[in-house]
Amino acid sequence: MSDVIAKIQRVAEAALSHADTLTSEWLPEGSRQGSEWVARNMARGDHSSGSFGVSLATGKWNDFADRSAHGGDLVSLYSYLNRCRQVDAAMAIDRRLGLGVFRWHGRTGIPEASLTISQTTVTDSHRQRQEALANERALARQEAMARARAEWDSARPASVHHPYLVSRGVPAFDLRQGRRGSLLIPLYANGELVNLQRILPNGAKRFLKGGQVQGAHALIGKPTPGGRLFICEGWATGATLHHLTGDPVACAMHAGNLMAVAGAMRVVLNGSLDLVVAGDDDRMTEGNPGRQAANDAALAVGALVLYPEWPEDCPDDLTDFNDLYRWHQTPQRDDAGGGHD
Template identity: 55%
Template sequence: MNKPSTPDLIRQVASHALGAAEKLLPEWLPEGKRNGREWVALNTARGDRQAGSFGISLDSGRWNDFADDNAHGGDLVSLLAYLRGCRQVEAAQEIDQRLTLGFFNSTGIDAQQLEQRIRIAEETRRATIQLEQERLQQKQRQAANQAAKLWQMAKPADRQHAYLQAKGVQPLRLRQLSQGRLLIPLCWDGHLVNLQIIDGSGTKRFLTGGRVQSCYSPLGRISEGCRLYVCEGWATGATLHVHTGSPVVCAMNAGNLKPVAIAMRERYGQSVELVIAGDDDRQTLGNPGRTAANRAANAADALVVFPDWPADAPIELSDFNDLDVWGSQHRKKQP
């Protein structure tokens, strides 16, 4: 009887761990949350202060922190090894014990039996993924229908809305529901699929189950030969659009910059000059805004720009809207 090798055992544990990902990841990264088919969390290994750059796929187990080029891996065993700072075999043994799999304690299992278990586990995983994808698509369709209804019943946004006043921007084409709820449209392939809702206190949320990845909020008309900016937040996009006159698509967060930039390049090809207008998170370890913008630019063959900070600009400012608001207030104080 041929005993399975250590790499075989690790591979088997990784396969079973993926099936239990929604149980394990909240234990390893309790500050995280599920976002579609991804677990987004603070990277505890490098002392993250804000979630957004660190994500783990619930379908494949692949994980990546775009704020750290060395933080990535292909399965949940490598993830736990990274989080614990240990060898993969030690991480596999911990998962083996947590899930009571017994692979590292078993003496009767041979390589052929192990391969059969791996095949069965993989078939089960694929069936589970397909079912989850069908459920996700159904939720996205429902959210898109809800978005269309809310957009239809909403009125043009009030330029005196507290959020717009704080950001120093005009409502442009935003709409507004009762109780001061602003609606920011999210599109995919030119169609409304989701909304970001901002209440009077500035709290933001998307429609439950709505698609976000690769989606964007458009400002202005995209035409052949134009300069097209891709940025994170809507207020930043509104600032860029007004000051440059160019169209802008807002990706809504740093993790979505690259997917949106690639989608724009695929849709418009070289007929537009694509420019990533990145955030500059100077106070955050690894500067995830700058890192995400550079990666998006490289992936989409685009230019990249960042705010040009005056010497006396406060360090907590991070995007083009911050710079514009601070600049306006600063000029008012000048004698």
């Protein structure tokens, strides 16, 4: 038994190197916020994200709305989400990542035939759960696409006086506004409108429930062959880049989506534009996840990478190009800090 525990621990440690990939697969409706993956807790039918978070640095996870739901690593997270034993969770992660940790035959005292039957049962059960989840996600995405089209078509052009636009100091750039004052940012994938990000007047942001985020993007401006395309995280950052340069921008909406969007743009544009990943500089966050994600995306697609250049007297909590732009617009303010996008 001690050997099994040691194997589970080895899988948990190895899984940390793939935390971004695993959490986005297990909790696909979530998003990266700093060094955490924040999502809704599908295990208890949570309807909105915010209370359930997973540390991408340590693997620790916690549901602040359910005191009993917490754990110390990604193996326990998989076990919790799929309602299976930790050893089964470790085996599933081991297979997913190709680690080769669970080569048990002749080592643990478990009869080989019994082990084969157990593994087959676990594999079949896991496959059925994964197929059911995939069908559920596909249906949710279709429903979200229909809601996005209906809401976008019925919306009016966004007011230049919308509080969010005023606070970020950028034009509306063809955004629309819902009946309750929400700013609507359209997200596209494969040329289709697949989701909306709603930004309330108080700055709170919500995607449509079940809608695609990973691989989708918001486009500002029109790409022109022979030109340049920026890829960034948030919409306000993209609006700032387009406002200052006139170049088109694809906004990935969060750091964990930069690589997917960069890859999609590389394929669609077929090398007709220079790609530049304009990354956030999370200087005050351990590991600087903004820089790490931007570097990874640029390296994966052969793009250039660009970061804000911080003057010596600017506040340390600024992280993106919109922060820098606003600080330059109001250099006399001592409190012109973040509130980043």
